[in-house]
Amino acid sequence: MAPLAQGAAQLGGLSIGAIIGLTVAAVFAVAGLAAFGYRTLKRRREEAPGRRLTSAIRRGLAEESRERSLSRSLSLQQQQQQQKVAGRGSRGGSSSSMSPDARDPVQMMSEGSSPADGDPQQRQQRLSQQPGEQQQLGTLTFSVLYDKVKQTLLVTVIRCDDLPSRDPQAPGAADPYVKLQLLPEKRHKVKTRVLRRTCSPVYEETFSFYGVKPGQMRATSLHFVVLSFDRFSRDEIIGEVLFPLGDMDPQDDPFSITREIQPRQFKIRNQNRGELLVSLCYQPAASRLTAVVLKARNLPKMDVTGLAGDPYVKLYLLYNGQRIAKKKTHVKKRTLNPVYNESFVFEVPPNEGLHQLSLELLVLDWDRVTKNEVIGRLELGLAKGDLPDKHWQEVMNCPRKQIAEWHRLLE
Numbered sequence: 001m002a003p004l005a006q007g008a009a010q011l012g013g014l015s016i017g018a019i020i021g022l023t024v025a026a027v028f029a030v031a032g033l034a035a036f037g038y039r040t041l042k043r044r045r046e047e048a049p050g051r052r053l054t055s056a057i058r059r060g061l062a063e064e065s066r067e068r069s070l071s072r073s074l075s076l077q078q079q080q081q082q083q084k085v086a087g088r089g090s091r092g093g094s095s096s097s098m099s100p101d102a103r104d105p106v107q108m109m110s111e112g113s114s115p116a117d118g119d120p121q122q123r124q125q126r127l128s129q130q131p132g133e134q135q136q137l138g139t140l141t142f143s144v145l146y147d148k149v150k151q152t153l154l155v156t157v158i159r160c161d162d163l164p165s166r167d168p169q170a171p172g173a174a175d176p177y178v179k180l181q182l183l184p185e186k187r188h189k190v191k192t193r194v195l196r197r198t199c200s201p202v203y204e205e206t207f208s209f210y211g212v213k214p215g216q217m218r219a220t221s222l223h224f225v226v227l228s229f230d231r232f233s234r235d236e237i238i239g240e241v242l243f244p245l246g247d248m249d250p251q252d253d254p255f256s257i258t259r260e261i262q263p264r265q266f267k268i269r270n271q272n273r274g275e276l277l278v279s280l281c282y283q284p285a286a287s288r289l290t291a292v293v294l295k296a297r298n299l300p301k302m303d304v305t306g307l308a309g310d311p312y313v314k315l316y317l318l319y320n321g322q323r324i325a326k327k328k329t330h331v332k333k334r335t336l337n338p339v340y341n342e343s344f345v346f347e348v349p350p351n352e353g354l355h356q357l358s359l360e361l362l363v364l365d366w367d368r369v370t371k372n373e374v375i376g377r378l379e380l381g382l383a384k385g386d387l388p389d390k391h392w393q394e395v396m397n398c399p400r401k402q403i404a405e406w407h408r409l410l411e
Helices: 001-012 017-045 049-088 105-110 120-128 388-399
Strands: 139-147 152-161 176-183 189-191 201-208 220-226 234-245 255-260 275-283 287-296 313-319 321-330 339-347 357-365 372-381 403-408
Touching: 105 388, 139 220, 139 234, 152 176, 220 372, 234 255, 255 357, 275 357, 275 372, 275 388, 287 313, 287 357, 313 339, 321 339, 372 403, 388 403
Parallel strands: none
Antiparallel strands: 139 152, 139 255, 152 201, 176 189, 176 220, 220 234, 275 287, 275 403, 287 339, 313 321, 313 357, 357 372
């Protein structure tokens, strides 16, 4: 009790400010010791042998995975090379009897052909354009039934037979599916599931089209497009089948129909592509170029039934031949003389003027089922033709003034 009494007496002799100062100092000392201990513990854990071993194992596993993937790719390349050599040997070892698609790329380049000739779509287009050759694209079997009471058209995609393979050396290398739409409305669009690695897929899928009146049946056609699915690029179009329902006799039971698959039609070869009315205005102070797509006229018929297409316009601003900006209009449905009246503003590089610039316009036919086809193109700028050059010069010489001209669309 004597020491406690003595300590209390000493504390009683201290002022309140001194007591507060001692308390704060003690708190900071404890916090510093805690922080130092935490950092020491963390450093020891990081330097522990187990952690270093785990990092080494992870690095080793990553290097082993990279080596395995490299060895797999090398073995795959060797197998493909062996298949090519075996294919050439089975054909007699003569390169003159080999098809262009089965030759080695180096040999193709030495003979004047480019590796791009092996692209599926370009190969299909090239073969379809060769006169006197009949492509064998297989057959499509489907059935049709019309319910007059419910005004419903039932179409069953049954099967395809003898479809071409994507790889001539790998029979069955196709992942086909079928898209279907009703023409000329193009409002009903359906598709089957994808069946893997087969050239004779069996679907047995039925699609119901409601609201088809009896008076519409004679003018309606079934448009089938057979495609091969590709996970890494655009799906390849194998061919198409067009079946006018006006040729069908009304029956109470569904009846099956088999049609040969025809090559995709390239519908506007060697014909007039129409004209496009474009207005341009250059504002040097604001460094802006305003392009107004007014309308088009006399566009070619793009539909497989010979009906009007669904045209729209894409615009690209080019600087020294490089595209630096793009715009596009709305789609105009079922017309050969669309009216757009849409304005687009492009930012021009400052202090450059229009000498190094040009404007490219593409008129395309919109299609939900297949790739949109280019109807025609137009490029406005210096040295782009007599009328485009004249139009561009007028825009440069008359700033802040809208100047409109008709231009003929080219391939």
